[in-house]
Amino acid sequence: MKAVTRCLALAVFLSSCLATAGCWDFKEVNHMNYLSALAIDYIDGEYVVYLQANTFTNIAKTESVKPQGNKTSVVGTGKGNTIGDAIFHLYQTAQMRVYWGQIKALVCTKRALLKAGVVDLTDLINRYREMRYNLWVFGTEDSPERLFNNAPYFGLSIFDSILMKPDETYRQFSLIAPMFLHRFLSDFYEKGKTAMLPILSYDKKSWEEGAKPSPQLKIVGAFFFRNEKLFGMLNGEQLEGKAFMTQKMIRMPIKIYNTNQTTPAVTFVVHTKKVRIDYEIEDNTVQYDITISVKAYLDEMMENISQERMKRLLKQAIAERIRSTYEIGKKIDTDVLNLQYDMYKFHHRDWVKYVKDDPKMKAARLRNIKVKASIAHSGKYKEYVY
Secondary structure, three states, X not given: OHHHHHHHHHHHHHHHHHHXXXXXXXXXXXHEEEEXXXXXXXXXXXXXXXXXXXXXXXXXXXXXXXXXXXXXXXXXXXXXXXXXXXXXXXXXXXXXXXXXXXXXXXXXXXXHHHHOOHHHHHHHHHHOOOOXXXXXXXXXXXXXXXXHOOOOHHHOOHHHOOOOOHHHHXXXXXXXXXXXXXXXXXXXXXXXXXXXXXXXXXXXXXXXXXXXXXXXXXXXXXXXXXXXXXXXXXXXXXXXXHXXXXXXXXOEEEEEOOOOOOOOOEEEEEEEEEEEEEEEEEOOEEEEEEEEEEEEEEEEEOOOOOHHHHHHHHHHHHHHHHHHHHHHHHHOOOOXXXXXXXXXXXXXXXXXXXXXXXXXXXXXXXXXXXXXXXXXXXXXXXXXXX
């Protein structure tokens, strides 16, 4: 009898379990406030946090459904003595539960980087369990609110912008490599390495929509950090040499001048295959030698010059840009090309003796730049290289 009673009790219990919803804490998608980007500023001794939340109306749509206007995101602003304090200030007006797991980008203003520092700015982000490590990270000198309210053309979602997908633009024009937060922090904390943080801004002149200016996001330069401090910034033109020094750089245009220095003779698109850095100690000075292998294809040809001269001018132009970037970096006391890093990893004693106590790089010289270039093809003119 007891056995029968136990079986009946077990059956009732199992039946109640089956009747209970498996996802008892499930929330409808449209009842959550999904954040897509976070920005941090520091003004008058207070942290200012900007949260961007998006509607998914324009993300999952069919061909027959057209975007409904440009209002695809909203921006919340909170202030506080700490970043967490500013966020809790925003929670009071969020209307729905805020979900952090969809954040794709972090933007830090120059003020925040200088006054608060990278360590304090990323502490909460790395601690909170919903936040991912693969966030795109940017610096900026503009208002984060202005950046977050800058909608892409065609009324598309902000998920289809440089803020969320900077790698898409980089695959076509590889000037400044986008950076994940975990990779940036790895470089930031590495003593012998210079960390680069892309600078996000916007361009008001390049595009129009409906015969009206359509400002679009743009990566315009980079901040540079060494020994956990911000040392300076360079613009895109100054960073051309670093682009060629980036391992497996995808696609970088370069103009070649022949006799006329005002009009380019040839334009190439270059892909970096391999970079090697060597050094030699000479008279207590570190002499660096760079060997770089690139593959190029002919993009435009405005002047008829031989293939041999073309290749020679291409090598010369790449070497000039690399040297120019290195010298500009020295003016802000920064090893922009990270020439010292191999010495730090593989010849640490030399690094301690010649580099560690030379923050202004007075005892460093870029001696030789050897460029190995091959011209892969000349576009659709298959049988003509020149």
